[in-house]
Amino acid sequence: MSNEKKESVSKSVIQIQHVNKTFYQGEVAFPILNDVSFEIAEKKLVTLMGPSGSGKSTLLNILSAIESADSGQINVFGNKLFGANEKELTIYRRKTIGIVFQFFHLFPYLSAIDNVSLPLYLSGISKSVAEAKAKDALSLVGLSHRIDFTPKEMSGGEKQRVSIARAIVHQPKLILADEPTGNLDSGSSEMVIKLFNRCVKELDISVFLVTHNEQIGESGDINLRMLDGKIINK
Numbered sequence: 469m470s471n472e473k474k475e476s477v478s479k480s481v482i483q484i485q486h487v488n489k490t491f492y493q494g495e496v497a498f499p500i501l502n503d504v505s506f507e508i509a510e511k512k513l514v515t516l517m518g519p520s521g522s523g524k525s526t527l528l529n530i531l532s533a534i535e536s537a538d539s540g541q542i543n544v545f546g547n548k549l550f551g552a553n554e555k556e557l558t559i560y561r562r563k564t565i566g567i568v569f570q571f572f573h574l575f576p577y578l579s580a581i582d583n584v585s586l587p588l589y590l591s592g593i594s595k596s597v598a599e600a601k602a603k604d605a606l607s608l609v610g611l612s613h614r615i616d617f618t619p620k621e622m623s624g625g626e627k628q629r630v631s632i633a634r635a636i637v638h639q640p641k642l643i644l645a646d647e648p649t650g651n652l653d654s655g656s657s658e659m660v661i662k663l664f665n666r667c668v669k670e671l672d673i674s675v676f677l678v679t680h681n682e683q684i685g686e687s688g689d690i691n692l693r694m695l696d697g698k699i700i701n702k
């Protein structure tokens with residue numbers, strides 16, 4: 469192996485090798501991921517585009533440890549997901565990743581600061597420390613003036629910024645986002661993408677996002693394309 473090759477492998481923080489996933493309806497098999505392999509270096513904004521049904525969310529759900537692969541190797545920041553037990557996956561979800569959803573998944577009757585601090589609090593951090601960290605995260609996404617507002621009192625863009633604050637509050641290594649701008653107007657979408665770029669450049673958090681938006685899909689450091697359960701560019 470050349471030095472150059474060694475260097476690129478050692479700096480890869482997402483390594484996916486020969487991943488397969490099939491869903492079944494009764495006896496009928498639907499292969500969704502077909503021998504997916506790729507590697508991503510650290511501190512990158514990665515976009516993933518592809519036609520509806522091509523397997524993007526399935527791949528993201530596997531990286532999020534929401535779904536498991538049928539076979540293959542999945543190594544994310546040193547966490548080997550394939551074959552990991554539930555305890556290891558819980559620690560991975562708590563420490564290594566933050567998730568951002570298209571429809572925010574915030575508690576509608578809790579304030580922004582409670583939405584962001586709750587996961588920390590539930591993981592055993594004291595309420596005062598959790599709230600201090602949540603305030604910092606909300607300040608980072610430009611919502612210091614909205615910490616006591618509930619999602620019901622916020623715009624879509626503000627709600628997505630709260631969910632980004634929740635995703636970064638525990639200082640994860642990787643944000644996984646499924647259509648994070650799919651429910652937003654163009655101004656709010658731009659702000660969300662700018663925030664993700666700041667996560668990469670200022671906080672050293674990698675971002676892996678699925679999008680249907682061509683412009684966003686071209687704007688990453690790495691722009692992957694999926695077709696029929698395969699990554700067709702790397």
Ligand SMILES: Nc1ncnc2c1ncn2[C@@H]1O[C@H](COP(=O)(O)OP(=O)(O)OP(=O)(O)O)[C@@H](O)[C@H]1O
Nearest residue numbers: 491492498500518519520521522523524525526527
């Ligand atoms: N839990 C499941 N059980 C059965 N089939 C599933 C399951 N999850 C996804 N599928 C099927 O797998 C295929 C790929 O779904 P997936 O959500 O990964 O595609 P996608 O590329 O993200 O599509 P979209 O852009 O429409 O969100 C679809 O045909 C879907 O119906």
